[in-house]
Amino acid sequence: MKVDRPVIGGPCWAELGTSDLEAARRFYGHLFGWRGETDPRQEAGGYTVAHLGDAAVAALSPLYQESQPVAWNVSFLVADADATAGKAEATGATVLVGPMDVFDMGRFAVVLDPGGAAFQLWQARAFPGAGLFNVPGALGWVELMTRAPERAVVFYRALFGWSVDASEHYTQWGLDGADFGGMVAMDEKFPPEVPAHWLPYFAVADVDAAAATATEAEGTVLMEPTSVPEGPRIAVLRDPQGAMFGVHRAADYQD
Structure with a gap:
């Protein structure tokens, strides 16, 4: 990810909705070294911000609705x-939640894009978003998995003004020349x-070590550590409650 701070139109936060908040705190604390701070306000419902040092890097929260899946969400x-x-x-698109205020922190909404992928909008007030990017334990890339890639290009270009750098193998999203994510077309290899x-x-710091650590902590390796041709070393993991996420070698995005 070449974007190293929250910018308008770019990814600014990642948030996990989980069925077992304490188990998630232990898992990600062990894997990434996160320190969790739970908002004490009753209205916050147990919302927990993960820190590296003093910097907020992600959030863990209980499931707020029965229909809410255990999953990571990108804002x-x-x-x-x-x-x-x-x-x-x-x-x-379809607006699923909001827009609504979150204390004095900001205003958010949950949106379902035309291909069915959920994402969040964040209008910052007191809270700007993640304080670190691209360092071990921090957000480094976001990737859209979709069965409607052509429609996704039209939608996200119109909504956020993203640039699109597409090859026969992969499509990358960017802002003002800084790429921050990509898109994978879901084919028959993905279960319906x-x-x-x-x-x-x-x-x-080390994708292979991270995959091994996740396994030791009762997570699952969904895609074994792989070096992408002319790209980063990556793996896709699943936490013990079922949320999927990726890891990539930090050094591969330090250019």
Whole structure:
């Protein structure tokens, strides 16, 4: 990820909805060295911010609705959550939640893109988003998994003004020349019950060691550590409660 701070239109936060908050705290603390701080306000519902040092890097939260899946969610920074949610609807998306205020921290909405992938909009007030990117334990890349790649290009270009760098193998998203994510077309290798989704990748010092650590902590390796031709070394993992996420070698994005 060449984006190293929250910028309008770019990824600014990753948030886990989990069925076992304490187990998730232990797992990710062991894997990434995160220190969790739970918001003491009753209205926060146990929302827990993960830190590396003093920097907020991600969040863990209980499931707030029975229909909510155990999954990682990606937030994109916007100047106006209401206007962007309206634009998303006009471009073929569905607004699932909000827009609504989160204390004095900001305003957010949950959107389902035309291909069925959920993501969040974040209008920052007191909380700007993650304080670190691209270092071990911090967000380093975001990837859209979709069965409607052509429609996704049209939608996200219109909504956020993203640039699209596409080859026959992979499509990358960017802002002002800085790439921050990509897109994978879901084919027959993906079971039909797996929905379209956004997958966060967290930077690690050693992908193979991270995969081994996740396994020791009762996680699962879904994609073994792999070196992408002319790209990073990556792996896709699943935590003990079932949430999928990726890891990539931090050194591969230090250019």
